[in-house]
Amino acid sequence: MPGANHPGKIKTSMKKIIILLLLWGPLVHAQKTGRLPDSALRDYLRPAVFALTMVMVHDVVNPPAASRYYSYATIGAYDIVAQNDSTLPGPARFIRSYTTARISAAPRDYDYRIAALYCILETGRQLLPSGATLQENQEKFLQSLRKKKVPAVLITRSVAVANEVAAQIVSWSKTDHYNKLSTLLRYTPLKEEGHWYPTPPAYIEAVEPHWNIIRPMVIDSSTQFPAPPLVKFSKDTTSPMYKLVKEVYDLSKRLTPEQREQVLGLVEVRQVFRISKIGTIAGCMVLDGLVRRTSRARLLRDNVVIWSGELDSLKRFKDDVREVKAGFECGLSLKGYDDLKEGDQLEIFEMQEVARSL
Numbered sequence: 535m536p537g538a539n540h541p542g543k544i545k546t547s548m549k550k551i552i553i554l555l556l557l558w559g560p561l562v563h564a565q566k567t568g569r570l571p572d573s574a575l576r577d578y579l580r581p582a583v584f585a586l587t588m589v590m591v592h593d594v595v596n597p598p599a600a601s602r603y604y605s606y607a608t609i610g611a612y613d614i615v616a617q618n619d620s621t622l623p624g625p626a627r628f629i630r631s632y633t634t635a636r637i638s639a640a641p642r643d644y645d646y647r648i649a650a651l652y653c654i655l656e657t658g659r660q661l662l663p664s665g666a667t668l669q670e671n672q673e674k675f676l677q678s679l680r681k682k683k684v685p686a687v688l689i690t691r692s693v694a695v696a697n698e699v700a701a702q703i704v705s706w707s708k709t710d711h712y713n714k715l716s717t718l719l720r721y722t723p724l725k726e727e728g729h730w731y732p733t734p735p736a737y738i739e740a741v742e743p744h745w746n747i748i749r750p751m752v753i754d755s756s757t758q759f760p761a762p763p764l765v766k767f768s769k770d771t772t773s774p775m776y777k778l779v780k781e782v783y784d785l786s787k788r789l790t791p792e793q794r795e796q797v798l799g800l801v802e803v804r805q806v807f808r809i810s811k812i813g814t815i816a817g818c819m820v821l822d823g824l825v826r827r828t829s830r831a832r833l834l835r836d837n838v839v840i841w842s843g844e845l846d847s848l849k850r851f852k853d854d855v856r857e858v859k860a861g862f863e864c865g866l867s868l869k870g871y872d873d874l875k876e877g878d879q880l881e882i883f884e885m886q887e888v889a890r891s892l
Contacts, residue, residue, distance in 0.1 A: 799823025
């Protein structure tokens with residue numbers, strides 16, 4: 535009948551509606567809740583810790599002090615996550631003298647992922663000498679949340695939780711005797727004739743001779759984890775010694791070759807020719823070593839690497855050649871890169887496979 539819906543058409547339409555609902559449902563839920571996925575912790579954690587590292591590099595923080603800053607900056611974040619994930623043990627279970635942080639907000643009112651990540655930056659901001667520079671990282675993090683359409687009220691509440699926990703961590707950190715180190719005598723290695731200048735990690739005992747007064751968080755000394763007794767030597771193929779040796783031998787046979795870089799030469803760009811339908815050709819002088827057609831190149835401009843990749847062509851006059859040695863001119867082009875300038879230098883290298891051994 536005219537105007538009647540055909541059963542096949544109705545079935546097809548229902549399929550389309552179901553597919554749309556399946557696809558649209560998670561999107562609607564994400565926009566409704568505004569919460570970050572669990573993967574956000576992994577994606578944002580590295581940049582947050584890297585930001586701490588850059589501040590410590592700027593402040594020339596020594597390794598023991600760096601371990602202290604890393605510990606405090608991440609303990610609060612872990613505590614926030616643990617209070618929202620029952621599968622994780624709370625830090626109070628394995629960190630001495632630590633009390634679980636108080637969080638006044640209910641879990642449904644904030645996003646623990648946002649709170650944990652922001653807590654890392656906030657704790658570092660308050661503890662590190664140049665921690666104020668982390669404010670820029672905090673703002674970038676918040677901007678990225680806004681771009682993801684995370685509701686402003688959820689961001690505000692999550693940041694409030696982060697600040698609340700960070701304040702408790704900073705207060706707890708002040709009881710670990712770290713502030714007493716500056717009142718005690720210490721030594722500074724001298725790079726002068728007649729003085730022994732130790733190399734890491736030997737110099738730490740001189741730089742921080744009183745570090746043993748700092749509160750231990752997990753263990754007091756390595757004696758709490760004694761090594762298992764040594765396996766007795768034996769040629770018996772059924773002995774534990776033989777099994778261990780066999781395990782090492784089998785592992786050595788499964789090692790993949792090591793990729794090792796070998797520098798071949800240095801090339802300087804003297805002229806640049808831009809040819810239609812061909813691309814950019816660089817007229818070069820080989821300053822040192824040689825350049826091969828199959829080699830790779832690293833482009834340096836003002837001693838800064840701006841590109842690395844493969845050669846597309848190598849010529850002497852109009853002829854394709856396999857290699858050009860130092861003292862000779864050549865023309866070359868780079869695969870997938872045309873922004874060459876006079877004065878640029880190309881470091882020519884090859885990757886070699888070297889068999890690994892234990």
